[in-house]
Amino acid sequence: MRLTATALAATLVAGVAIAAPVAPDDVAYDGGAIEASLTGTAGDPENGKAIMTNRAKGNCVACHEVTALSAAPFHGTVGPTLDSVGDTWSEAELRGIVANAKMTFDGTVMPPFYKVSGFTRPGDGYTGKAAPADLAPILTAQEIEDVVAFLKTLKE
Amino acid sequence: MKFKALSVAALALATTATLTWAEADDDQLVINGDLEITTKAAAPAHLDGALDEVISGWHFRDDETQAMEQDDFDNPGMIFVDKARDQWAMVEGSEGKSCASCHNDPESMAGVKPTYPKWNEAAGEVRTIQMQVNACRTERMGAEPLKLDSDDALNMEALIASVSRGMPMNVAIDGPAQETWAKGKEIYYTRFGQLELSCANCHEQNYGNYIRSDHLSQGQIQAFPAYRLKDAKLVGVQGRFRGCVRDTRGETFAAGSPEFIALELYVASRGNGLSVEGPSVRN
Numbered sequence: 001m002r003l004t005a006t007a008l009a010a011t012l013v014a015g016v017a018i019a020a021p022v023a024p025d026d027v028a029y030d031g032g033a034i035e036a037s038l039t040g041t042a043g044d045p046e047n048g049k050a051i052m053t054n055r056a057k058g059n060c061v062a063c064h065e066v067t068a069l070s071a072a073p074f075h076g077t078v079g080p081t082l083d084s085v086g087d088t089w090s091e092a093e094l095r096g097i098v099a100n101a102k103m104t105f106d107g108t109v110m111p112p113f114y115k116v117s118g119f120t121r122p123g124d125g126y127t128g129k130a131a132p133a134d135l136a137p138i139l140t141a142q143e144i145e146d147v148v149a150f151l152k153t154l155k156e
Numbered sequence: 157m158k159f160k161a162l163s164v165a166a167l168a169l170a171t172t173a174t175l176t177w178a179e180a181d182d183d184q185l186v187i188n189g190d191l192e193i194t195t196k197a198a199a200p201a202h203l204d205g206a207l208d209e210v211i212s213g214w215h216f217r218d219d220e221t222q223a224m225e226q227d228d229f230d231n232p233g234m235i236f237v238d239k240a241r242d243q244w245a246m247v248e249g250s251e252g253k254s255c256a257s258c259h260n261d262p263e264s265m266a267g268v269k270p271t272y273p274k275w276n277e278a279a280g281e282v283r284t285i286q287m288q289v290n291a292c293r294t295e296r297m298g299a300e301p302l303k304l305d306s307d308d309a310l311n312m313e314a315l316i317a318s319v320s321r322g323m324p325m326n327v328a329i330d331g332p333a334q335e336t337w338a339k340g341k342e343i344y345y346t347r348f349g350q351l352e353l354s355c356a357n358c359h360e361q362n363y364g365n366y367i368r369s370d371h372l373s374q375g376q377i378q379a380f381p382a383y384r385l386k387d388a389k390l391v392g393v394q395g396r397f398r399g400c401v402r403d404t405r406g407e408t409f410a411a412g413s414p415e416f417i418a419l420e421l422y423v424a425s426r427g428n429g430l431s432v433e434g435p436s437v438r439n
Contacts, residue, residue, distance in 0.1 A: 073369070110364065120346055
């Protein structure tokens with residue numbers, strides 16, 4: 001009996017932990033927002049911070065100024081500063097903006113970070129060659145959660 | 157000017173001091189002390205108000221880079237122009253001819269660059285300068301065509317551009333070129349790649365802004381070929397296009413593809429009124 005209960009509990013826990021993240025094509029947008037976590041695992045703001053300055057990942061500072069990231073050189077001016085987005089936007093709204101900002105800002109130049117279909121001539125990273133059939137999103141589901149967790153720390 | 161409002165906001169918010177706002181500056185480009193270059197002009201009517209003013213990429217570079225273009229002795233691109241002068245006089249191919257056999261001095265090419273890409277009636281196609289050079293090589297000289305965007309092809313294009321410096325760009329977009337022009341326009345506004353960015357997203361909506369440390373210009377091509385300090389060589393128009401499409405995480409088009417020929421015509425037409433500037437210096 002005891003053993004069965006433990007096994008059952010373990011199955012349940014594992015069931016949550018190993019649940020596949022929501023795939024990019026299956027994300028449900030409510031307006032521009034995504035209510036539920038894409039992974040069920042809380043985001044790691046430290047990793048989110050690193051992704052935002054990493055050129056191969058978010059490279060968010062290419063377009064946005066972020067005072068908290070001033071250690072990284074050369075912030076762009078194409079987008080608005082992100083300094084108080086943790087106040088302005090809810091977690092669900094930020095998740096939606098990072099995953100696909102066009103659901104919030106119609107026609108924006110901000111690229112989608114959790115999208116894998118519907119592109120014109122998608123490439124294989126920055127090689128200039130055609131994308132592989134199983135194109136990966138620019139950020140993984142967990143990386144989106146990590147970035148959102150960091151954005152929530154950006155408050156006045 | 158849409159981006160003026162943005163610039164004020166950016167200044168107000170520039171607390172990290174990692175950037176300085178810099179619009180197109182008000183400097184004057186004069187080459188060798190006497191050749192005045194028109195680097196700002198009223199936008200051509202066919203832009204339908206998408207831009208008020210067309211501006212050379214020269215205005216978006218730093219003072220040092222700008223200075224290199226003001227004197228032919230400081231412009232590394234002129235070394236390649238000199239190489240092409242040798243090539244100009246060199247007999248090649250089965251017909252025993254050089255460029256000079258038909259065209260005398262390279263100076264006879266003054267006025268050519270402002271009209272290219274251009275419809276060729278006999279061939280029934282829009283040709284870039286490099287394509288026309290190759291047509292002369294194969295049809296009149298009996299020589300091998302130069303590989304598009306190769307060093308030899310870019311050197312020759314730089315020579316042909318250099319003798320038109322100061323003349324206003326004036327490519328034709330009507331008549332038989334119209335269809336190609338329209339196709340180029342469509343490509344200009346298409347969002348390519350996984351970043352879903354069009355030429356217009358960067359060079360029409362955001363010129364004057366920075367992407368990281370890159371100061372976005374209008375992406376004009378009257379100054380090509382350009383000597384790029386980063387690559388320490390001449391870069392052609394379509395090579396530059398290739399890099400820009402690649403940077404959208406997109407699959408690029410090849411040099412000489414119908415898409416890039418059309419795009420070259422369209423982008424050239426956006427600069428109608430600006431002086432020919434090539435070979436220019438860019439970072």
